[in-house]
Amino acid sequence: xxxxxxxxxxxxxxxxxxxxxxxxxxxxxxxxxxxxxxxxxxxxxxxxxxxxxxxxxxxxxxxxxxxxxxxxxxxxxxxxxxxxxxxxxxxxxxxxxxxxxxxxxxxxxxxxxxxxxxxxxxxxxxxxxxxxxxxxxxxxxxxxxxxxxxxxxxxxxxxxxxxxxxxxxxxxxxxxxxxxxxxxxxx
Numbered sequence: 001x002x003x004x005x006x007x008x009x010x011x012x013x014x015x016x017x018x019x020x021x022x023x024x025x026x027x028x029x030x031x032x033x034x035x036x037x038x039x040x041x042x043x044x045x046x047x048x049x050x051x052x053x054x055x056x057x058x059x060x061x062x063x064x065x066x067x068x069x070x071x072x073x074x075x076x077x078x079x080x081x082x083x084x085x086x087x088x089x090x091x092x093x094x095x096x097x098x099x100x101x102x103x104x105x106x107x108x109x110x111x112x113x114x115x116x117x118x119x120x121x122x123x124x125x126x127x128x129x130x131x132x133x134x135x136x137x138x139x140x141x142x143x144x145x146x147x148x149x150x151x152x153x154x155x156x157x158x159x160x161x162x163x164x165x166x167x168x169x170x171x172x173x174x175x176x177x178x179x180x181x182x183x184x185x186x187x
Contacts, residue, residue: 008072016063023063027056030073033148034080037158040143041084051087055080074157077150081158130180138173145170 014022034055039048059066059079066075131139144155145166156163 009068012063012066012072013068015060016066023060026072026076030076031056033073033150034077036148037077037144037150038080038084040140040148041081042088047087048084051084052080055083058083071153074154077154077158078160081160126184127181130177130184133180134173134176137169138176141166141169142173142177 008026011022011026015026031052034052035048038051038055039045042048042051055076059076062079066072131142134142140159141155144150144158145152150158152163152166155166159166161169
């Protein structure tokens with residue numbers, strides 16, 4: 001993974017010189033995380049798909065302004081996130097966040113019992129309902145760091161805030177989430 005930025009720089013340099021195949025490779029590499037980022041913001045698969053696609057188009061048009069010493073992924077995700085935010089704002093509607101947690105099931109693990117699967121599914125639904133009830137600011141920072149597994153730097157770039165702000169928002173958001181989880185457990 002450490003060699004990725006250098007490889008990205010090579011692809012960007014080639015794309016800046018007009019190599020369409022290089023930009024296509026960039027799109028293929030980042031289309032899933034771009035879609036997931038847009039989905040976290042918009043809450044709609046259709047809007048996320050449109051925002052990610054338009055984000056790639058805008059990034060392509062802005063290639064000449066990209067600094068080769070910068071990292072591609074945060075720059076690209078910021079463009080996609082801005083496009084998703086603009087779509088949500090312009091549509092005038094607020095979508096409910098529908099995140100899917102993946103199970104921690106690994107190849108070679110024993111298959112969980114049907115009861116364990118049912119309990120885990122209920123717990124996931126309950127946790128997602130609690131996350132969805134948080135403010136948009138809290139949902140976005142938690143989803144970016146834990147569901148999308150973006151780094152602090154990538155979360156900052158994606159959300160358009162400072163990395164220190166990510167840390168403080170995440171700390172406060174997790175405290176609110178923890179309190180609501182405890183509240184619902186005691187109810």
